[in-house]
Amino acid sequence: MAPLHSGWCAVLIAASIAWIPSRQSGQPPPRPLAPGVYAVVGDTGRGSEGRPNAGFILTDSGVVVIDALASPRQAENLVRTIRSVTDQPVKWVVLTHHHPDHHFGTAVFRRLGARVIAHPDRRVLASEAGEDALVADWVRVVGLDAMRGFEFADTPDRPVIGTDTLRLGGRTLVISHPGAAHSAGDLMVWLPAERVLFAGDLLIEDGVTMVVDGSSGALLEALASIEKLHPRTVVPGHGAIPKRPLTLVATTRAYILELRSAMRSAVERGVPMGRAMASLPPADETRPVSLNSRRRRNAVRVYVEEERSYMGLDSAE
Numbered sequence: 001m002a003p004l005h006s007g008w009c010a011v012l013i014a015a016s017i018a019w020i021p022s023r024q025s026g027q028p029p030p031r032p033l034a035p036g037v038y039a040v041v042g043d044t045g046r047g048s049e050g051r052p053n054a055g056f057i058l059t060d061s062g063v064v065v066i067d068a069l070a071s072p073r074q075a076e077n078l079v080r081t082i083r084s085v086t087d088q089p090v091k092w093v094v095l096t097h098h099h100p101d102h103h104f105g106t107a108v109f110r111r112l113g114a115r116v117i118a119h120p121d122r123r124v125l126a127s128e129a130g131e132d133a134l135v136a137d138w139v140r141v142v143g144l145d146a147m148r149g150f151e152f153a154d155t156p157d158r159p160v161i162g163t164d165t166l167r168l169g170g171r172t173l174v175i176s177h178p179g180a181a182h183s184a185g186d187l188m189v190w191l192p193a194e195r196v197l198f199a200g201d202l203l204i205e206d207g208v209t210m211v212v213d214g215s216s217g218a219l220l221e222a223l224a225s226i227e228k229l230h231p232r233t234v235v236p237g238h239g240a241i242p243k244r245p246l247t248l249v250a251t252t253r254a255y256i257l258e259l260r261s262a263m264r265s266a267v268e269r270g271v272p273m274g275r276a277m278a279s280l281p282p283a284d285e286t287r288p289v290s291l292n293s294r295r296r297r298n299a300v301r302v303y304v305e306e307e308r309s310y311m312g313l314d315s316a317e
């Protein structure tokens with residue numbers, strides 16, 4: 001991607017990360033998905049604009065947390081939510097990826113003695129200007145108070161680049177990298193006995209997963225992997241838990257396939273990107289991860305993918 005004007009930085013962060021802040025505070029009660037398996041649902045009905053979801057799993061030997069949320073304050077709220085059902089120590093935090101809204105609370109869990117499972121590839125578009133700039137911009141997003149006690153804590157103690165099975169206190173969690181679909185460091189967490197999948201931002205309530213830090217091809221492969229699991233319950237990265245998980249997978253796939261087809265057709269007809277995007281509604285200036293804004297950003301990304309593919313440049317990636 002071409003270097004961006006620094007004034008774009010906050011927009012870039014908000015636009016490449018599937019989250020912008022909600023004025024709401026506090027945390028809803030945990031939602032049981034299976035005995036001892038809980039989702040902590042952020043905001044629903046707001047697509048990527050809602051606070052992210054998290055989860056936690058009780059075992060006979062401690063707790064496993066899925067995602068650490070967007071700030072130390074949010075993580076402290078998550079700890080309180082966990083404490084409302086158990087006094088067991090948190091042993092592991094699994095990060096579904098390295099966007100700040102999913103991991104900027106991790107240090108809180110480390111201080112409680114937890115260790116971190118994550119993909120080692122921490123690269124995200126939003127940190128192109130460096131980690132200090134990323135933090136400074138994120139402070140503007142969530143506020144200084146929420147960030148008190150922040151430090152980077154997402155470098156994994158237990159890196160996962162393929163598939164890793166975590167067995168703890170009678171539970172089995174299969175943690176796998178589905179490819180760089182939403183971001184380079186994507187992981188999903190599968191509980192085979194309970195048939196519950198924590199999908200991170202591979203899935204979003206409205207089916208418009210962002211691929212600006214990943215790729216549409218990898219997302220299609222990730223969706224196929226999710227389908228093969230036949231999950232009973234899927235927890236998306238943002239928004240409501242779908243009643244029919246495979247319907248959300250199908251909706252997401254249909255969106256990506258349609259976008260790819262439209263952009264491929266434009267590339268083949270020599271239509272420049274700007275004109276190819278003309279059929280899409282304009283982005284919402286002040287809402288960089290609104291539905292329209294996400295559609296436009298994904299369209300840019302997919303146009304470039306199709307252009308590279310058409311020109312035979314894929315192997316240079």
Ligand SMILES: [Zn+2]
Pocket residue numbers: 017018097099102182183201237
């Ligand atoms: Zn994300």
